[in-house]
Amino acid sequence: MKKNSLLTQILRFCVVGGISFIVDFIVTNVVALLIREIGVEATTAAMIGALVGFLISIIVNYILSMHWVFVRKDDMNRAKEFTIFLVLSAIGLGLNELIILGCMTLINNVGWCHSFTDWCIGIVNHFFDMTFEGVATAGSKIIATAVVMVFNFVTRKLFLEKKEDKTDKTEEKSDTGEVSVDSEDKRYEEKVKED
Numbered sequence: 001m002k003k004n005s006l007l008t009q010i011l012r013f014c015v016v017g018g019i020s021f022i023v024d025f026i027v028t029n030v031v032a033l034l035i036r037e038i039g040v041e042a043t044t045a046a047m048i049g050a051l052v053g054f055l056i057s058i059i060v061n062y063i064l065s066m067h068w069v070f071v072r073k074d075d076m077n078r079a080k081e082f083t084i085f086l087v088l089s090a091i092g093l094g095l096n097e098l099i100i101l102g103c104m105t106l107i108n109n110v111g112w113c114h115s116f117t118d119w120c121i122g123i124v125n126h127f128f129d130m131t132f133e134g135v136a137t138a139g140s141k142i143i144a145t146a147v148v149m150v151f152n153f154v155t156r157k158l159f160l161e162k163k164e165d166k167t168d169k170t171e172e173k174s175d176t177g178e179v180s181v182d183s184e185d186k187r188y189e190e191k192v193k194e195d
Helices: 006-037 042-069 078-109 109-125 130-161 166-175 183-194
Strands: none
Touching: 006 042, 006 130, 042 078, 042 130, 078 109, 078 130, 109 130
16 A cells, blocks of 8 residues: 555545444444333433444444555554554543443533434434434434544554654655655765865
């Protein structure tokens, strides 16, 4: 895989994140709905749904991220890479669950959050038939996803991606036709001029 600019990498990460989000979002809401149908209260159902959705989307995200977004480290075997990916994802899952719990608590206990959710139902119900709990779960999931997405990009870039070294930069410059001289070569040329 060719090295990409940071902007290209972020765009690719967003595409992969979008695909993973769709998988996660659908699974979260379907599982939460099924669990609410058997009598589990909305916040617990939302958190269980989020856990199942997040776990399934991790697999999709790993495959796409390590193939298309990040440049793999040459010296890291796939088992170690996947383990690090899982640990970072587990931390992301913890953030995801805490944010959903916080959002659901606010929606259920703070007047203006409750009113805002009621207002959102009026808009959403023009397109989908959703309950208060369904809109609260979906909104909480969107907020959690935005925060966790930033966390995931930064930590995966730090811990999983191959670092760019000097020789790679020199090669890139020479490919563009620019002349690149190492600092040692500069010193040598200056010394030759002095002699």
